[in-house]
Amino acid sequence: MLWLETVGKSLLTNRFTVMKILKFGGTSVGSAERMKGVAKLVSSEERKIVVLSAVSGTTNALVELASLAYNDQINNFDTKLQELKNKYQDFVEDLYKENSYKKEASHYIEAHFNKIAQLNTPQFSDKEERIILAQGELMSTRLFHLYLRSIGVDTVLLPALDFMRTKEGDPNEAAISQLLYEQIEKHPDCNLFITQGYICYNEFGEVDNLKRGGSDYSASLIGAAIDAKEIQIWTDIDGMHNNDPRIVEKTFPIDELSFEEAAELAYFGAKILHPASVLPAQKANIPVRLLNTMQPEKKGTLIRADVTHEKRITAIAAKDGIVAIKIRSSRMLLAYGFLRKVFEIFEKYKTPIDVITTSEVAISLTIDNTAHLSDILEELKSFGNVEFTENQTIVCVVGTFLQGNASVPVRVLQLLKEIPIRMISYGGSKYNISILMHSDFKEKALKLLNEGLFFENAT
Ligand code: ADP
Ligand code: ASP
Ligand code: MG
Numbered sequence: 522m523l524w525l526e527t528v529g530k531s532l533l534t535n536r537f538t539v540m541k542i543l544k545f546g547g548t549s550v551g552s553a554e555r556m557k558g559v560a561k562l563v564s565s566e567e568r569k570i571v572v573l574s575a576v577s578g579t580t581n582a583l584v585e586l587a588s589l590a591y592n593d594q595i596n597n598f599d600t601k602l603q604e605l606k607n608k609y610q611d612f613v614e615d616l617y618k619e620n621s622y623k624k625e626a627s628h629y630i631e632a633h634f635n636k637i638a639q640l641n642t643p644q645f646s647d648k649e650e651r652i653i654l655a656q657g658e659l660m661s662t663r664l665f666h667l668y669l670r671s672i673g674v675d676t677v678l679l680p681a682l683d684f685m686r687t688k689e690g691d692p693n694e695a696a697i698s699q700l701l702y703e704q705i706e707k708h709p710d711c712n713l714f715i716t717q718g719y720i721c722y723n724e725f726g727e728v729d730n731l732k733r734g735g736s737d738y739s740a741s742l743i744g745a746a747i748d749a750k751e752i753q754i755w756t757d758i759d760g761m762h763n764n765d766p767r768i769v770e771k772t773f774p775i776d777e778l779s780f781e782e783a784a785e786l787a788y789f790g791a792k793i794l795h796p797a798s799v800l801p802a803q804k805a806n807i808p809v810r811l812l813n814t815m816q817p818e819k820k821g822t823l824i825r826a827d828v829t830h831e832k833r834i835t836a837i838a839a840k841d842g843i844v845a846i847k848i849r850s851s852r853m854l855l856a857y858g859f860l861r862k863v864f865e866i867f868e869k870y871k872t873p874i875d876v877i878t879t880s881e882v883a884i885s886l887t888i889d890n891t892a893h894l895s896d897i898l899e900e901l902k903s904f905g906n907v908e909f910t911e912n913q914t915i916v917c918v919v920g921t922f923l924q925g926n927a928s929v930p931v932r933v934l935q936l937l938k939e940i941p942i943r944m945i946s947y948g949g950s951k952y953n954i955s956i957l958m959h960s961d962f963k964e965k966a967l968k969l970l971n972e973g974l975f976f977e978n979a980t
Pocket of ligand 3: 546734737792793794795
């Protein structure tokens with residue numbers, strides 16, 4: 522019996538390991554033409570799960586609708602809802618050739634928009650908001666699934682709500698894996714599965730989501746859950762660039778990144794990846810490829826284990842919306858256990874600390890989740906004098922830095938000599954130097970570092 526179970530499991534595992542996960546972001550499915558392009562990209566024989574985001578602009582519009590519902594602005598809500606519905610009607614018109622498919626798709630769209638309208642009641646709460654936010658991915662996958670049927674491609678639409686689970690705000694990886702295997706096993710002959718990114722059920726059985734940009738995280742969790750061969754993140758740029766291309770002009774794609782470098786960049790603001798999306802793939806050692814839907818022939822970026830460089834400066838990222846907190850206390854002098862007490866307060870309010878520096882009588886640290894800021898500040902006051910500063914940005918230089926050789930931090934500080942720096946963190950790992958500054962200086966800092974670290978033949 523044990524033997525049969527083992528063999529059965531290994532056959533099953535082999536069957537799943539040949540699977541790839543392909544995630545397409547909002548702009549990749551942002552118009553009927555783009556969606557048709559995605560259909561071409563996924564039509565090989567290889568077994569795969571395609572994870573889709575909402576059509577671009579949709580989640581923003583749904584966020585706005587939710588805020589109108591909170592503020593009881595019925596007329597504005599109805600106008601905004603109708604605007605979005607018109608866009609979807611045009612989308613349907615452009616996507617399908619035959620009337621029968623146009624009719625079926627319109628019927629779906631009607632049902633989703635009716636649902637959104639019904640949720641707008643005076644009792645509107647975050648529970649209804651989350652159901653509204655889920656409609657974007659539910660619609661894009663329905664339309665795509667129907668489009669593939671209309672061109673004769675056989676696919677199975679796997680509802681993410683049947684397997685994607687969170688518990689206390691984090692993915693419930695064991696449940697995701699078990700439920701996903703169960704769903705896939707029902708379709709042994711299917712080579713192309715489609716599912717929604719971003720959405721999930723929480724431990725209370727409520728519709729929830731993995732936060733903005735969360736479809737990347739879904740793809741990585743799905744890949745890890747079934748031990749996929751590769752996770753591909755298809756987007757509107759040819760891979761991870763060495764700096765934020767929205768701010769700096771001369772940026773270029775990076776061929777290969779280690780999981781550590783990619784995780785640092787995602788966490789510290791490289792929007793191409795959701796901040797938590799590298800970890801599941803890294804834990805399961807599954808390569809992640811970043812590719813461009815508009816230029817599929819481009820190499821993109823491969824993120825994998827064993828990308829080893831003795832030293833290199835890889836990329837720069839920046840994370841906004843940071844609050845710096847300074848706690849000054851004479852009780853810290855020669856005391857032990859003090860940091861633990863401070864950290865316990867952040868733990869109590871589930872607020873991660875990003876950067877920290879200490880001196881004998883003070884601690885400076887940064888957070889980006891300000892949901893419980895006032896409670897945290899109140900509790901910290903019992904330790905001494907507490908100050909906080911908003912509108913800060915962490916600029917993060919990522920690479921592999923030689924231990925015991927300060928040439929990179931020295932160069933970074935030289936380049937930023939005109940910029941008032943609030944905190945510096947170096948040595949926490951060999952992959953990152955973090956510098957905290959007022960957000961007004963971000964653009965200048967990114968440009969100076971780009972020029973000085975990548976184009977002046979420095980270091
Ligand atoms: P999607 O909708 O496909 O999820 P996103 O808008 O979330 O796409 O991410 C892609 C965008 O990330 C790019 O268009 C680019 O402007 C931005 N971006 C920010 N930093 C970087 C970086 N270092 N490399 C590549 N893209 C970046
Ligand atoms: N649609 C969601 C968002 O816009 C998730 C995603 O696109 O990754 O945030
Ligand atoms: Mg994204």
